[in-house]
Amino acid sequence: MIMKVSDSMTSPEDILSVEHLSMRFGGLMAINDLSFTARRGEITALIGPNGAGKTTVFNCITGFYKPTMGMIRMTRQNGEEHLLERLPDFIITRDAKVARTFQNIRLFSGLTVLENLLVAQHNKLMRASGYTLLGLLGSPIYKREAKKAIEKAAHWLERADLLDRADDPAGDLSYGAQRRLEIARAMCTDPELLCLDEPAAGLNPKESLALNTLLRSIRDEGTSLLLIEHDMSVVMEISDHVVVLEYGQKISDGTPEHVKNDPKVIAAYLGVDDDEVDEAISEVESLDGGQGA
Amino acid sequence: MANTVLDTPATEGSLVGKAIKEALFTGVMTLGLFLLYIGFRTDQDISNTPIVYGRPGLLAIFVAIAAVGRFLMVVFVQPLLKARKEAKAAAVVQDREATFFKKHILKFALVALIFYPPVIVSLYGFQGSLKFVDNFGIQILIYVMLAWGLNIVVGLAGLLDLGYVAFYAVGAYSYALLSSYYGLSFWVLLPISGILAAFWGMILGFPVLRLRGDYLAIVTLAFGEIIRLVLINWTDVTKGTFGVSSIPKATLFGIPFDASPNGFAKMFGLPMSSAYYKIFLFYLILVLCLITAYVTIRLRRMPVGRAWEALREDEIACRSLGINTVTTKLTAFSIGAMFGGFAGSFFAARQGFVSPESFVFMESAVILAIVVLGGMGSLTGIAVAAIVMTGGTELLREMEFLKHFFGPDFTPELYRMLLFGLAMVVVMILKPRGFVGSREPSAFLREKKAVSGSFTKEGHG
Numbered sequence: 046m047i048m049k050v051s052d053s054m055t056s057p058e059d060i061l062s063v064e065h066l067s068m069r070f071g072g073l074m075a076i077n078d079l080s081f082t083a084r085r086g087e088i089t090a091l092i093g094p095n096g097a098g099k100t101t102v103f104n105c106i107t108g109f110y111k112p113t114m115g116m117i118r119m120t121r122q123n124g125e126e127h128l129l130e131r132l133p134d135f136i137i138t139r140d141a142k143v144a145r146t147f148q149n150i151r152l153f154s155g156l157t158v159l160e161n162l163l164v165a166q167h168n169k170l171m172r173a174s175g176y177t178l179l180g181l182l183g184s185p186i187y188k189r190e191a192k193k194a195i196e197k198a199a200h201w202l203e204r205a206d207l208l209d210r211a212d213d214p215a216g217d218l219s220y221g222a223q224r225r226l227e228i229a230r231a232m233c234t235d236p237e238l239l240c241l242d243e244p245a246a247g248l249n250p251k252e253s254l255a256l257n258t259l260l261r262s263i264r265d266e267g268t269s270l271l272l273i274e275h276d277m278s279v280v281m282e283i284s285d286h287v288v289v290l291e292y293g294q295k296i297s298d299g300t301p302e303h304v305k306n307d308p309k310v311i312a313a314y315l316g317v318d319d320d321e322v323d324e325a326i327s328e329v330e331s332l333d334g335g336q337g338a
Numbered sequence: 339m340a341n342t343v344l345d346t347p348a349t350e351g352s353l354v355g356k357a358i359k360e361a362l363f364t365g366v367m368t369l370g371l372f373l374l375y376i377g378f379r380t381d382q383d384i385s386n387t388p389i390v391y392g393r394p395g396l397l398a399i400f401v402a403i404a405a406v407g408r409f410l411m412v413v414f415v416q417p418l419l420k421a422r423k424e425a426k427a428a429a430v431v432q433d434r435e436a437t438f439f440k441k442h443i444l445k446f447a448l449v450a451l452i453f454y455p456p457v458i459v460s461l462y463g464f465q466g467s468l469k470f471v472d473n474f475g476i477q478i479l480i481y482v483m484l485a486w487g488l489n490i491v492v493g494l495a496g497l498l499d500l501g502y503v504a505f506y507a508v509g510a511y512s513y514a515l516l517s518s519y520y521g522l523s524f525w526v527l528l529p530i531s532g533i534l535a536a537f538w539g540m541i542l543g544f545p546v547l548r549l550r551g552d553y554l555a556i557v558t559l560a561f562g563e564i565i566r567l568v569l570i571n572w573t574d575v576t577k578g579t580f581g582v583s584s585i586p587k588a589t590l591f592g593i594p595f596d597a598s599p600n601g602f603a604k605m606f607g608l609p610m611s612s613a614y615y616k617i618f619l620f621y622l623i624l625v626l627c628l629i630t631a632y633v634t635i636r637l638r639r640m641p642v643g644r645a646w647e648a649l650r651e652d653e654i655a656c657r658s659l660g661i662n663t664v665t666t667k668l669t670a671f672s673i674g675a676m677f678g679g680f681a682g683s684f685f686a687a688r689q690g691f692v693s694p695e696s697f698v699f700m701e702s703a704v705i706l707a708i709v710v711l712g713g714m715g716s717l718t719g720i721a722v723a724a725i726v727m728t729g730g731t732e733l734l735r736e737m738e739f740l741k742h743f744f745g746p747d748f749t750p751e752l753y754r755m756l757l758f759g760l761a762m763v764v765v766m767i768l769k770p771r772g773f774v775g776s777r778e779p780s781a782f783l784r785e786k787k788a789v790s791g792s793f794t795k796e797g798h799g
Contacts, residue, residue: 107658109654109657134657134658135656135657135659135660135661135663136660138657138658138659138660139660139662144658145658147654147655147658151652151654151655151658152651152652152655153647153648153655154651154652154793154795155650155651155789155793155794155795156648156651156779156789157779157781157787157789159779159781159782159783160644160647160779160780160781163641163644163780163781164644164648164656164659164661165659166641167641167645167660167661168660168661170641171641174640174642177637177640177641177642177669180640180641181633181640195781195783198783199783202783208783211782211783211784212779212782212783212784212785212787214789214790214793215793216793217793230659231658231659234659234660
């Protein structure tokens with residue numbers, strides 16, 4: 046589904062707009078009428094308590110689930126628009142340029158680190174090898190492209206601080222290194238939007254810090270990020286925009302500061318009753334009023 | 339260090355003591371287990387009253403075997419295995435500097451294969467060489483080729499295919515039928531058989547794409563049976579169980595291998611012998627095998643080959659990287675099937691006769707066993723496994739001397755499957771990942787390091 050941007054409602058700086066997304070599993074409404082946007086060149090974080098439906102949103106965006114209702118619009122840099130809810134998963138990565146990582150790491154553990162990154166460049170190499178035929182005959186175009194692919198892989202290995210492990214099996218890496226490799230692998234597909242499902246889970250503070258630097262540098266080079274994260278230090282530190290989910294619905298949306306002070310969010314995370322939320326809201330409002338006066 | 343020296347005699351003594359204790363325990367266990375099964379035998383007499391015989395002698399033999407076996411296991415076998423394990427751990431460092439022989443083993447093997455027929459002929463004469471070239475050479479190479487073909491599907495793409503023999507059958511019948519109905523030559527039909535088999539590989543591929551693991555295995559098994567049953571029952575075309583006979587032989591650049599004046603023997607002024615054709619076939623299947631190996635090695639370094647291996651490791655991750663898993667699986671099925679088809683048409687040209695009997699499930703199982711035994715994905719390992727499995731069964735036919743021990747009625751071939759199964763169990767215990775368990779990376783940045791088998795996955799279908 047490619048459309049030229051012309052009369053669309055979204056502004057050009059919105060890379061991803063999710064509109065009225067609902068996902069139902071049997072009797073369970075995992076996502077209920079969710080709308081939010083992610084802006085180009087920003088890090089958007091999707092947070093919420095366990096079971097809020099964050100990973101379900103991710104699976105809908107990346108095509109692993111077909112949403113029951115709603116629309117997911119991806120606007121590429123060149124103006125192409127893709128309606129992700131209609132595309133099969135591999136086309137979302139290939140044509141709509143949305144890459145993802147997984148909550149439980151999914152590397153090709155029996156392939157080497159380098160090979161993992163080469164698999165990620167499959168479509169480009171496939172074209173260069175004339176869909177295998179020219180490559181089998183030893184075409185120079187393929188040889189050149191294969192060399193370029195290795196250079197690109199080496200670039201991302203360096204960025205992920207894995208260069209000296211390039212020829213080791215991916216399954217042999219430590220947990221933190223596997224997380225970094227998964228991000229590097231996703232980046233090798235040349236995405237415009239990178240979706241990370243809990244990239245900081247299981248990392249120690251030092252690794253977490255290095256991850257922040259990596260993600261920021263990826264953003265500064267022009268790839269927008271959408272991430273699910275539990276680690277608030279990561280979220281508050283690096284995101285430009287935070288969307289909070291609870292029970293499949295959006296309860297807050299804004300800058301990290303705004304979200305941090307939103308009583309609804311505090312209530313969702315601390316788990317208080319509804320009337321207490323109202324109480325908290327009125328309290329905050331009265332405080333604001335007091336300060337104003 | 340002093341401690342260990344002092345300890346050695348003590349451990350030796352305690353080892354025997356431990357062994358005796360375990361042997362006694364095993365004996366008691368065996369006694370308990372077999373007391374009622376072996377120790378007594380019930381029967382009935384003429385008035386249907388039960389009689390119980392005691393069989394203390396037999397029971398004692400069972401108990402003794404178990405106890406002595408346990409004793410030997412503890413005293414001799416276990417220390418041996420332990421020592422081997424330790425030696426292996428210590429040898430890892432030296433392994434890198436492979437010896438000259440080890441490095442060039444494949445070249446040696448190829449040279450040996452090329453010179454195999456002339457050496458055999460010079461040793462046994464043309465007539466005597468038939469058995470060695472045909473039974474050992476060609477037979478083994480056919481299985482090598484089939485196993486290498488199946489390796490693409492099972493070893494690389496991780497799709498468990500129990501019906502591979504169907505493509506072998508498609509290839510064989512393509513040649514048999516098209517040559518007898520339309521008189522086309524072997525060299526025209528060889529590629530056509532491969533293409534037809536690849537086509538059937540895709541036909542099989544489409545419905546099973548959504549299936550994984552056990553379900554995939556069952557459907558491929560059914561597919562193999564369907565092809566065989568069609569061959570049996572479509573009697574108008576395939577002549578059913580009678581099979582297709584007098585299939586034309588392959589020719590060498592148009593020179594037939596027969597007694598005619600244009601035949602190979604007359605042309606070169608050689609005495610008539612059927613050995614020329616067999617030797618020609620040997621080289622033909624050798625070339626076909628080499629093509630299979632070459633294409634497989636090249637494909638592994640192509641994006642599609644890497645995608646196959648990635649598919650074996652994790653299909654969902656493949657999809658998340660923009661790989662079309664449908665076409666990737668279909669190419670694996672069809673390329674694997676194509677090599678099966680080539681082997682099939684060669685088989686038909688060699689036998690001069692095909693019938694559905696040759697394409698039973700057992701053949702699929704043997705080919706799959708060769709792939710698993712050799713180490714999934716490893717061409718060298720699979721070739722070794724093919725030699726062991728097919729060569730081993732052929733050797734059993736030669737074991738005529740066993741009749742001296744077991745009497746003239748003893749036919750060693752009948753024990754073939756028993757030994758086959760036993761060998762597989764032993765190999766799988768000692769080498770659970772097959773003869774060659776490690777995989778060679780398809781690309782490297784600084785240094786090529788083999789990936790240990792413990793990291794690779796078998797695929798989930």
